[in-house]
Amino acid sequence: MMDAMDLPAPARPTRRPEHAGSRLAQLAGLLADETRARFCLALLDGRAWTAGELARLAGVAPATASGHLDKLVGGGLLTEERQGRHRYVRLADSASAQLVEELAAHAGPPPAPRSLRGSSANTAMARARTCYDHLAGRLGVVITDALLERGLLQQDTGFAVTEDGLRWFDALGVDLTARPRGRRPPARACLDWTERRPHLAGVAGAALCRHALDAGWCERIGSRRALRVTDTGRRALLDLLGITDADLTGESVEAPA
């Protein structure tokens, strides 16, 4: 950081000399409001929402939502896309999504209650959902566990796709070696706040999620992030990863450690 010049001896305050952590404060300020935080959490589904939808979700007037979106877009966290009379917004990129995830995970209820038997909507979300662009919920965790168990993914020194894993993905028609070599990590762990275990994110996670939706393994329920695993999906998961229905519903699976 180039903030602190040589402050040891003379205190040179009196006025803010340069802009050091001001950028950090500015960024954090975007998420420091509950309404904006709700917006971003909702947008973690990776899709575009309209301003009105977000306003209703957060329980504020459309005018208020409009102002918040100005801030979020202006801050680079969101991008917008006007279509007719609608203003669609989405998270700007995967880095921004990761930031929100990370914050949310860290902010997750510290005395997290193990058993959350919520409404039926909540259980559906807990079972399977998307998290920005990858699979989360019980489904995401179970798949990640299966990949680890079969040596397709290795966690003990990070989160890396193995050689076998590359072949496995290739068999699905997903070529991980041909990735655009961008900044985005190929395999990344995402710690979700309902399941307390990490699950696969990053390029590999996104590719897997896309494939799952394309191949009809699962489909979206309603207009939210929740997913439903189809029959073909169940069959595929069993064939490819040995995942049973009991695994998916969390029947006999307690705490494996």
Add this chain to the structure above:
Amino acid sequence: MMDAMDLPAPARPTRRPEHAGSRLAQLAGLLADETRARFCLALLDGRAWTAGELARLAGVAPATASGHLDKLVGGGLLTEERQGRHRYVRLADSASAQLVEELAAHAGPPPAPRSLRGSSANTAMARARTCYDHLAGRLGVVITDALLERGLLQQDTGFAVTEDGLRWFDALGVDLTARPRGRRPPARACLDWTERRPHLAGVAGAALCRHALDAGWCERIGSRRALRVTDTGRRALLDLLGITDADLTGESVEAPA
């Protein structure tokens, strides 16, 4: 500690029906103030600072700093340790440090000026410093590059210590296999905002930094995060990783693609 006081369930959302993203907003709010942001950035050196030091650093009155520290400690981002008339604070844990890092990296100046005209203090920091508990600056990047080159670390599918790497660390007297199996990732990439390249963090990064200081490879300059590589350090880096003085000063090392 006595932290089990007020965080579990305040249950007074004032007006919002449920508490959804309010925890996120609360956490982000801690870093949404420039003074508090400066505090946290300074604390990224992993050491404990007194309230007065932080006040002078940020250019605010001691009374103001005191209040900010109350908030940061209360929010769980910092822990405090009273010693006589001093109030020492430090980042609560590596997770909190990672959070600040991540935010800072994302908030890094988007129109980042390539040329960092630095005072001598700045160049020293750019050359070698600590970042919470691991090595950063040119030194950190060079070591990480060397580890990658020699196959001790692998990045192309994450950031993982290889089998050879485990043996290499073991030869240093650092046993990475005996790690406490905690939540902390063994190997993690930390993207610093002066060097724009990732360098080794996580348990392995911390162990390496500790060893470097213990073995006298480098020593702290002044009271800040800056480090100086000693002669024995130079010799060790050359012997173990083939790192030359030119590498360290960044002489002929431009952009390796």
Add this chain to the structure above:
DNA sequence: AGAGCGTTTCGGTGTTCACCGAAACATTCG
């Protein structure tokens, strides 16, 4: 004990900012 220093509490000030309702725009549909 008393001087010195770091820290905290207290009262007060000024600014920022989230929020709303109403009216103005803009787009789509009948």
Add this chain to the structure above:
DNA sequence: CGAATGTTTCGGTGAACACCGAAACGCTCT
């Protein structure tokens, strides 16, 4: 065109909150 719908602009209000100085508190050292 005129009605319905989604969004934005425009005041205005109220509540946080960052900040300071002064005084009080507590520890250390002479």
